[in-house]
Amino acid sequence: MPTSSATGSLLPHASADLDREITALADLDLAGLRSRWRQRLRSAPPPQLSRALLLRLLAYRLQAKALGDLDRDTALLLDRLARERLRRRAAEARGKRSKAAPPIPPPPSPGLRPGTLLVREHAGQMHTVTVLADGFTWQDRTYTSLSEVARAITGTRWNGPRFFGLRDKPAVGGGGGR
Structure with missing residues (x-):
């Protein structure tokens, strides 16, 4: 193709x-x-x-x-989940109560690759940040962290990955999101 x-x-x-x-x-x-x-x-x-x-x-x-197929980490995670399910079914078929399966952590995030564009609306304005090999660029300035970029955009301290939607949102009533 x-x-x-x-x-x-x-x-x-x-x-x-x-x-x-x-x-x-x-x-x-x-x-x-x-x-x-x-x-x-x-x-x-x-x-x-x-x-x-x-x-x-x-x-x-x-x-x-x-x-393109699944990446290696995802394929391994799915294999582990399938094996655990088979193990639990076999235990149930033998009449044994299966212990709760230990949580399987998700595969690690591959990180941001250079060239990736991060887009975020703030205060009615769209902001586009480009990921570089050694930092980030926003409005023709280079920053070493996403938190620096978020601070430049908002004027307040933010967790950069959270500001750009790269982390889970805080629970309701979790203290304001910064």
Whole structure:
């Protein structure tokens, strides 16, 4: 599939082609879906899947092939969640009460990549900040932290990541949000 070199995203015509291809899958019977799987993925489809499940899996695989699949950390997290669910089901089937599963922390955030644009409205004005390799730029000035940028925009002390929506919002009544 053709991609844009700067972002890795599909070009508009390639995205439309992918949409049409996935929409057309709904018209295929089970044999047609298996045939399309072999044509597009160059492998044998899973043999025991129902038509509905094969359709969903094929659509996912086509999208992942064109747009990119899950990152490694997310795939590992989903595998751990699935293993934990199977373990708990097996314990319940044996009649044992399963202990509460320990919370699985989310994968670490990949961080902000240089070139990312952060946009925030404040006091009726839109503010755009560009992430640099060693800081941030706003209105042709460079800052070392998002908190410095937030302070320059608002005139008050803010947690920069929270100001730009990169952190969870505080609980209601949590002290004003700064």
